[in-house]
Amino acid sequence: MNVAFINPFIAALTNVLKTMAQTELKPGKPSKKSDTKARGDVSGMIGLVGEELQGSLSITFEQGLAFEIMNRMLGEKPAELDDEVSDMVGEIANMVCGGAKQALAEQGHEFGMATPIVVSGKDHSINHLVDGPKMIMPFTNEFGNAYLEICFNK
Template identity: 40%
Template structure:
């Protein structure tokens, strides 16, 4: 992704709304499940990624960086939705919302805990969070995947 090789961390259960990073994209999903997905980047990580994407150094979180966070959120969520579609779970996504600032909050579209996974790159890290309500169709898809 964008000239970086992220190293994936272990999934964890998260219960608060404080964002991991300095800029986040969140996207709501509906269909077989209802919930949301988000990406939250540390400033050094997103500046490296966007600099690699545009081919020139980017030194601050500006509108170009926020646009890139929205696009990355859309792309990664889209890939996850395609993979779930292959398992029989159909989801539609809304338009990403981007929030920035130290200590900002992410309000997922359900009230329970959610899963986070940290990814490390040389310059920093980012977190992908997934929050769904009932998740019966996701459990069925996981069972089908395990049998395959």
């Protein structure tokens, strides 16, 4: 997967969180992920379907960062990782994927997005079943980390 594919997702994630939750996240270095361990507590996932490519995206948040984003969006910090947090993570995944989809369409790469599925649970694993490499991109601020995973069947 070339960098032209990854950058729109990185830009969309930092932009969505800045706009929606006044949250600045510092992106780290993308790398290949070879294990299936989720790096956080709640993951929003979206299936991607194009004529020539299929793939999947996940955005995993550590609980502390997810709670702070809820706090900034709704003015109240949740007490537990409940369905409201899960809904928010799904909406963030949707907005990030939609932003990247638009940027990639302008470069001639069209794909459709499935509806998000959000999974939560301590020590869950995420196994993207694709033929291509699985890329993981870390993001961080003082409240915790988030991890964007993306992969395509190519």
